[in-house]
Amino acid sequence: MSESEAAIAEVPSSAKMETRNVSVFYGSNHAVRNVDLDIPDRSVTALIGPSGCGKSSYLRALNRMNDTIDGCRVEGHILLDGQNIYSRGIDPVEVRRRVGMVFQKSNPFPKSVFDNVAFGLRIGGETDKDVIAQRVEESLKGAALWDEVKDRLQSSALGLSGGQQQRVCIARCLAVWPEVILMDEPASALDPIATAKIEELIRELRERYCIVIVTHSMQQAARVSDSTAFFYMGELVEQGKTEEIFTRPTKKRTEEYISGRFG
């Protein structure tokens, strides 16, 4: 923690993450084009735009998950606390420990709820059972799931409902104490009630984390986010405070998209 605080002190900018001229390529397909975006700490940044606009590709570049895709290449600078996560000598594993991710399709391991949440701690080398148990409880509480699963921590996570599974994934992500949480359409596969719970959770998590959420739903972006970035055809068209983007967009494309004329 002290290390990252020192890094913040070095950089005058208040942004937790800054991206400069970021492009993502799949082979010869230029999926994200020269995106400049500042992502502030302790707030929710929503990335919106029609399917295939590059928002998910951009999101996956923020914790180097694109490294795992064959033929994918990222150009430009992505700074986390002022340090470029793509510079030589930076271990992507370390980046991903600081920048966690929640996926569109909930993907709990076929293990117990407890083992799911403890996974990141254990691979990080934590062996103290008490520490692990405490952190699992704390993370499940953080994900607003503790009361629902405290009596069945040892049963399989796959036996939970879809919304609960997604919150297990969020708890699992919280357990490694990330600084940034990336969410790739975390509620798109859930029913309205489960979605409402996830959105409420995101608003709570904002107090402590830097959150970036990709969403298809403009209503969702309006409900949960502080700032919004609109992507179209791989380019960042417009960014700003959420209420401004939704009430007074400056670009025609943005206005057309949020008023539902395409997308």
Added chain:
Amino acid sequence: MKYTRKDWLLVGVAGISVGVILLILAVLLGQVVFNGAPVISMEFLTESPGADMVSGGIWPAIYGTVYVTLLMTLAGVPVGIATAVYLSEYASASSRLARLVRLAVNNLAGVPSIVFGLFGLGFFIIFVGGGMDALLNDGPTPVWGKPSILWASLTLAVLTLPVVIVTTEEALKRVPRELRDASLALGATRFQTVYKVVLPNAKSGILTGVILAVSRGAGEVAPIIFCGAANFLPYLPTDPRDMFMHLGYHVYALATQSPNVDAARPTLFGTVLVLLTLTFSLNLLAVILRARSRAAFRL
């Protein structure tokens, strides 16, 4: 939906094929069980054969088969699994090495087993064994450079390698990508992801492949003819460098080398029955495990 005449033709041909296969299987098994079962006894399973090969039991052949199969598994399976992990988890789609390995595996799978026998003789016994004798052994009699359990096991390991690699790779590929992503996003290294997520979730699929490979290896005769199987060896091997008796080879020996082929027939069928029981139960285990691994993922 109504069947047209062409559909019925197809159904008819398929039905006849199934019938023929079932008939062959029934005749084969019936023959073996009918002729073999009467000779199966405690003595048959636990005693050494008499000097005429017909009397007594087949214990050294059972022992030799199990010994060779175990050693083959120990030698071949780890290499096969490591190769499959490399192909599935590490190599990129454009990797030249991976393409070369796949080419080799596919071609290896098509090589007749007798050729593996010749390979074992030429490479393991003469080249490796002979080389080791030249380096380590001063006496005139070869210690390493002769047919033995060791070389037969290694030859069988090479023979079964493609089966292990292909089935393991398939099992690894069945593990959903989402689970790998989840693990990596939590800050796991690639190795941790393979070791903690991919392999445990592919376990029963891999085990299926291993068992199929083992059952194939246990039943092969041709590769070991040159590499260490003995016609008649009424004592048990004590060293991996000894020769051994083998159920499959014993069948061949009884059918062709025995002084009185008619008298040998019951022993012959008894041996076949034991061998079939061994490989069938391994296959059955593989079928059960495969069903379990299919049921595992509903992500």
